[in-house]
Amino acid sequence: MSSVTSNANRLSVVPALPQAEPPSLAERVLAALEGMLIQGRLVAGGRERSLIYAGDGAQALCGWPTTVLTRGDGLFFSGLVLPEDRLPLMAHVTEAAEAAGRYRVDYRITHRNGSVRWVSEQGAGRRGDDGVFYTEAQIKDITDEVRARQQLADAELRYRSIFDSGSEGLFQTSMDGLYLAANPALATIYGYSSPAQLIAELRNVGRQLYVDPERRSEFTTRMQADGEVRDFVSAVRRRDGSIVWISESAHSVCDLDGNFLYYEGSVRDVTAQREAESRLRHQATRDQLTGLFNRSSFAERFEESARRAERRGEGLVIAFIDLDNFKVINDSLGHLYGDKLLLAVSHRLSQCLRATDVLARYGGDEFVLMLEAGALDGKLEAVLARVQESIARPILLGEQEVTVTSSIGIAHFPDDARDLPHLLQQADAAMYAAKAAGRARVHRFTPEIGANATARLELEMALRSALERKELSLVYQPRLGRNGELRALEALLRWQSTEFGAISPVRFIPIAEETGLIVPITDFVIEAVASQLDVWRQAGLPCPRIAINCSVQLFRDGQFAERLFGILDRHDLPHRCIELEITETQLMADPKHMISALGSLKARGLTVAVDDFGTGYSSLAYLKSLPIDVIKIDKSFVDGLGPDTEDFLFSRAIISLGHSLGLEVVAEGVETGLQYTLLRELGCDEFQGYRFDRPLVASAIAGKLREMGSSLRWPQACEVV
Template sequence: MVFRCAIDAHWTLHFASDGVEALTGYRPDELEGNAVVSLEALIHPDDRASVREVIDEACRGVGRYRVKYRLQHRDGTDRWVLGRGAVVRDEQGERVLEGFIEDVTEQLTRQRLLADAELRYRSIFEDSVIGMFQTSIDGHYLAANRALADLYGYDSPEALIAGLSDIATRLYVDPTRREEFTTLIREHHRVADFESEVYRRDGSRIWIAENAHVVFGPDGQPLYYEGTVEDVTKQHGYRKQLEYQATHDPLTGLPNRNLLQDRLQQALRQAQRRGSRGALAFVDLDNFKFVNDSLGHGAGDRLLVEVARRLKASVRESDTVARYGGDEFVLILGDYEGLSDTLHILHRIQDVVGAPIALQGHQIHVNCSIGVSVFPDDGGDLEVLLRHADAAMHHAKTLGKGQFQFYTESLNVAARERLALDSALRQAIEQDGLHVVYQPKVGAHGQLYGFEALVRWDSEAFGSVSPARFIPLAEENGLIGHLTWFVLRHACHQAATWRAQGHGHLRVAVNISPSLFREKDLAALVQSVLDAAGLPPENLELEITEGMLMGDVQRALAVLKELKAMGVFIAIDDFGTGYSSLAYLKRFPIDILKVDRSFVMECDLGNEAVAITRAIVSLAHSLNLRVVAEGVETASQLAVLNALGCEEFQGYLFAKPLPGPEAAAFLDAAPAA
């Protein structure tokens, strides 16, 4: 009998499985809610006090109990039973008992007979319907009965002993269970109801409960373990089902409030260990009442199930999506890297929730309002974080629904600024609000080798926006491809103009975004831009970062070979600050290494920066690569870099990035290369 009952004077039953009728003679509906008789009344009068004492002690301590006592059957007979259970919290957070009551009358009888006749009747071991065993201390079977062999799927006890040569690795699904088993026996000389998942011979899995003790020799040393094994797969399944029902929403299958508390504690502990932050998002559907009222509660339920599925698919597996109640959901977003990551997931949630949902032949659009609190800044427990997120959510609704708000105003300001910057950047791309500038790349004596093309943005709302600010934003919102092609087109047309004016040796360098680098037809796209501009490939230099080469190596190698076959030059930008793998320098078709400005700025100070720069130059020359130093600002830096063997230089010492006309003037004034 599987049950759940209240912790009260009558052990009032909330639930009883069908097995109760065979055990007591009463149907579940006659016992649930004390409809006919209470569980307390069924316990033999002489056993009631001892049963209550055991369970009360469990309630005060470990929360689990095991007790044998007599139950009075409806027909007047007494049954010996084994009660096992635990104190848990139900869906409303109330403490209740959950467990099993088994009829062990026959087992007790057999055990008494076994104790009386163990020496005279070996057949009791061999013919028992309960699995029995003896194992060595180091984990080998010494003896097993037919019931145990049948339980584990072996033809005979002898086959079981031969087949399970190592119990820890061959029997237990979790190999550490054998160590836990031996630890308990070592400490207490016995184990009771030791539940584990085990493999049968055919590879299937079952759950067993073991009762075992140590057999000692005359000298007090342990000789072996012996005990019994029972199949408790069904009971384990019942318990898991009850535990799941207590911690999950029955409609959506999402964690409920009970489990939400536990998940948040885990996220808080992780944030504390890593010194990071997380977010708790309170999501409320804006148009749910309209769906319920117009299409009915069935449609409303299907809507909630679909929204739950979309929310779960929008976050990482390590995050939590819980149904808080009604049309409210709570998300725990642990260990996100700052505001940008949080905004990204919030936008994704708004998009997936707002996508059309088909219900009863209608396309339903449901928006959501989201309030966000950040932990540990805005609170250190569920109640406080929920209260703050709920307040932020209601503030979002007052602003017009379909929006999100942070509890902390400074984050709201930062979020609004970022959204405004995102909108302005999109508008600038659509309306040609960007322009390209060119920074000269020269030799030690000022001879001009080419230019690096760089994008700039002068916004009416934000003024001159630094590339360090808007390029990462473009990477995040998917606009980086538009930026890259914009620069590439302008740079190629400008270089073609210079070539037509007699400067055929000049190369123009353009940075390629990692996301663009992964496109299948990158080489064909570059070729189309060159053709449109009328620029030969040898006048184009593509700059890529080290990180591009460290993911899908085969894909990167194939793309670079296609570009090299066209005739363009390949440069590694910011070398020395990323992975700096020597293997890819040999393997990939690279022409140029650009020494990062962080080394250039310190190369004349005599510290390790000059040693690193010297090593980079030496390595590059040994591989027949050309070296470019970027960020050169002083004459002393130029002198050191020139002495080390750098061939090209760019930086404010020579010129800032120049608009097209000024770049042309610089070109006219530069000495011949």
């Protein structure tokens, strides 16, 4: 049977191990030091250092153990120092050793892994009892520090480069407005030769810099509230006193404890941008030609004035101003002179208005004036008379002196209407009523005028479609010689509207002139006349010359002559069969141009006549130069003709003048035997009027031509049209 031995019987006594001595203070300090501790001996006259001791930090510092660094001649560590750093290192060490002083030097070593490390050596030198120089030092790795310092230096260099060469102004200022730093761009913006001059001279930003001193207060208020400002736009004075616009963006800079240090920010010169914006605003609110308010600006000011007038219990006057015969001048002299005329009128209007008046160009030759009734003090008529007088003064356009009058229509707020569109419509209608009454007048809107304006608009719309509807036709009135022979026919336009019935030319011709419809209408007349002459010729009837009334607008149309001669050539008609009539008033609007235009037409065989002669104040010098063949005494002189009357004297003078210039003289509107007799005795060459025949349709004219036969004497009796 086996026996079991207790573990207790196997216990033996183990002797106690000795306790380790705690490290000394010196050992603890050394252990806490960063890097490697060394002791070295200077050899080779101080050119080399032999390590006789290296601490435990060697492996971490350079990758080599202590035993390697201190073996042999102890020069292994010196070999790790980069060649270009060895001499500076040994110079510092030797100097400290000889002076028994302290030293610190930074240099580079090559780590065992091949990387280059920056180290800092700090220690002291001494002469030993053996007369040899020794050093004891601490060497630690500062690679990360050096790299951080280099990055900081690079950043500072980049910042300084940006600061000094940036196109934007950069600054630092104290809270009370003293410049602490500024770059050259900021000095340039503010007109200083250098940042130093800016800092030295610009001592009070609020008073010296900002045009509005309150801007600095607003700047600091925003900074204190938000810690920054963005795009803070202000007008500032440059050093020479000139004013520029700047946009500032800035923020507060504080230390780590939150204490304010300075404001730092940037400045952009936005003068050009502000000027461009100003031009855009001006273009948006002003008429591009005259600089007056445009429609939208006028409407805004009307709304403001209307609210103010209502609060005061007062009214406003809207005056619509239109230049009489501007279209004639514009078409005759050209748009360049037309624009100069509008500029001159705009300037005159602006000069004669009061501070409370608002003037706008509404388009073309139309101006709108707003007057505060309360400021008029019952002098509306006097104010508008002054406006008309200022416009009517002669204006020199190139070498041509012209005079224009104006027709004005007025409407009252709130009596006539409360909104601007209706007020303008009413004033426009009153203006047309002033023109219809003889021009150069002022008319106030009335319900009757409103009805007439509506009718006129309806008439214009109907006229626009009259050609398509074939509502226009021609009649012809004969012009007879001294012995009753047929000398020519005048083509007269008639309009039989499907909506309004027969419309007098007195009503629709002015509308055609104003709307430009006169051009296609005249083309229609020329085509109709040419077709009719062709019909009469094919019927074997004599084909007299036919006079066609022409607007000056046609002579500004570069294609008019070609269209005219193209029609005649297509019908194989001689050019001499057409006579063009143009009124003296239109002719004298641009005599130089008309001399050229009419001369080219006359050179191709056309006859040219001046209608309504005696009403346009022709210059004799121009009259002598005009390429014309016929002058027609205006009907107004013939109406009052009698022995020893003023009209008799005028008629005699016109006939004498015409004959002296080698022109045929025609009297139009001859209705009585006495008129005919007196004109014949004065030597008038041709006569036209109801005394001889009324305007006739083409078929009636054909009958007269057949009855006339070869005698050429016009039969007196015929149907009336």
